[in-house]
């Protein structure tokens with residue numbers, strides 16, 4: 001049922017959360033391995049004014065794709081979502097180019113840069129790059145890197161017992177979500193750099209929520225445009241506590257418009273996801289469950305508005321959490337050393353308070 005998410009259904013797991021140091025003596029990115037700070041706690045996030053960088057961008061993107069840069073190749077991954085770029089270094093972009101990139105990410109949902117030096121430019125420059133787009137989010141329960149809680153750690157190896165046990169509970173590992181959508185001003189642009197990529201497998205799929213919305217019939221669009229849904233961080237925090245993790249910021253709930261308008265493109269997108277959306281405000285339980293179930297199935301089944309990205313050494317993906325949902329694909333055997341380790345670091349920027357049609361606004 002729609003109202004019972006992966007988080008709620010999961011059973012207690014009590015395993016060692018730390019990675020096994022002896023396995024990674026030779027690992028080039030050992031300083032980025034996941035750790036859990038057990039002592040820091042943070043107060044609630046405060047409201048802030050957000051200015052989308054895409055609003056001041058040249059719509060033609062003549063700086064990002066300058067005519068005198070013939071080595072840059074740009075291709076669409078799928079017609080309605082995803083762009084792949086080769087021959088441009090994120091670390092070299094000036095502010096005008098970053099503004100155009102923000103707009104491109106909003107328009108295409110996800111932009112994948114290949115052959116990047118990003119992970120080697122140093123922690124401070126990575127942070128500075130991401131902060132250009134918005135304040136950085138610190139995950140309330142996730143693993144991070146030593147001394148830098150802004151880097152959310154994505155790690156799947158033989159020594160991640162927690163994830164490996166979770167995988168065994170389910171028929172498949174697909175879980176579409178928009179990152180921490182329960183926050184009052186949830187994430188916009190998010191950046192994931194993989195440091196270690198398995199030989200094959202471990203792709204990520206993004207679904208266009210703009211296309212998912214536009215496929216709906218007019219009567220359903222009209223119905224959804226007048227409604228808000230509750231997104232909750234409570235199950236995530238409760239499960240984390242139960243499993244012995246430290247919760248560094250108390251969870252919140254938000255009621256966000258189901259149809260959200262992107263401030264830079266003006267496009268409407270569905271803003272609900274199976275990861276965190278619990279119920280539709282004002283509907284009876286069965287009505288809410290039936291409608292959410294329909295929409296969650298629509299998002300997950302819509303391979304004709306999804307982009308599946310195969311990671312390579314040096315790939316960095318940037319997506320807009322306001323107009324996409326995504327899922328990791330955990331299809332490789334972490335216990336086979338030949339298949340390798342999957343490890344990445346994510347920086348997440350916070351954005352606007354969601355705004356819907358007819359002035360509908362988020363509340364909490």
Ligand SMILES: O=C(O)CCC(=O)C(=O)O
Pocket residue numbers: 154179192202203204326327328329346
């Ligand atoms: O590991 C992945 O492919 C994506 C994980 C994820 O959901 C995220 O980084 O937000």
Ligand SMILES: [Fe+2]
Pocket residue numbers: 177178179326
């Ligand atoms: Fe995610």
